[in-house]
Amino acid sequence: MTTFTAHAAGDEACDLPDFYNSRFPSATLKCLGRTLYRSQEASDYACLLELDPDVISWRCITQPFVNHSPARKPRHRYVDFAVQKGDETLLVDIWRGTPEIITWLPGVAERLGYTYHPISIFDLNPTRIQNARDLVRYGGREAALGDRIRILAGLDEMGSLTLAECLGAVRDGAPMGSVANLILRGMLEVDLDEKLLDPDTIVRRARS
Known part of the structure; x- marks a missing residue:
């Protein structure tokens, strides 16, 4: 190539x-x-x-x-x-x-x-484009190890969390930047197509 x-x-x-x-x-x-x-x-x-x-x-x-x-x-x-x-x-x-x-x-x-x-x-899909633009704005951020573990542990226990609940689990870094980083890195997944991201957006562990 x-x-x-x-x-x-x-x-x-x-x-x-x-x-x-x-x-x-x-x-x-x-x-x-x-x-x-x-x-x-x-x-x-x-x-x-x-x-x-x-x-x-x-x-x-x-x-x-x-x-x-x-x-x-x-x-x-x-x-x-x-x-x-x-x-x-x-x-x-x-x-x-x-x-x-x-x-x-x-x-x-x-x-x-x-x-x-x-x-x-x-x-x-224009909704997917807007959601993608909103998340990629946090492309330069990093999720702290403790925040990543707390969010993933919560998902393992509950199966899914809302976006607001994930933000509430962040203690060591910037909440939205940390969660967005985990989505961008393929650790978490959200529905980007149905509606714009909001507090009730469902977050799950990304499928391997």
């Missing part, structure tokens, strides 16, 4: 297309390399990647894929992410509307070891 890395800060930063921006989220657990996004939609999708248990790692791609053809000006396409899952590596292309058919790109991606995966942001 061919990998792409974001340009490092410094002299090379000026080589980046001006539609790439270093925006939220920047504190991530699964991203390899610098976080640079083409759009707000791409940054929203990055939050979903952070909370997808099937995603091992992901990286932002800032180099275009080029159609290797004899044309004087071969066509090219900027995409958003290379996403590593357990059994496949995806080349994820986020679209604001219905994805256009780019006949040459899937073949180029395949030769580089990727499966091309275009996604319309409008096909995604």
Whole structure:
């Protein structure tokens, strides 16, 4: 598999297309390399990647894929992410509307070891996106050992707790940051799709 890395800060930063921006989220657990996004939609999708248990790692791609053809000006396409899952590596292309058919790109991606995966942001659950954004804001926090043990022990005893009860079990750190960190690290799970997170949201141990 061919990998792409974001340009490092410094002299090379000026080589980046001006539609790439270093925006939220920047504190991530699964991203390899610098976080640079083409759009707000791409940054929203990055939050979903952070909370997808099937995603091992992901990286932002800032180099275009080029159609290797004899044309004087071969066509090219900027995409958003290379996403590593357990059994496949995806080349994820986020679209604001219905994805256009780019006949040459899937073949180029395949030769580089990727499966091309275009996604319309409008096909995604907006509630899940908002919940993911809210949790990823705590990506730079850590849960203290004592807090982690108290929450996990409570879940072992009760089977589930509310989000408010989990926050109440935190004594050594910041309550929301600690619980969010455990969710982001895949130790706890909550329903991100049905409604926005609230005090009554049910929290369980993540399934292994």
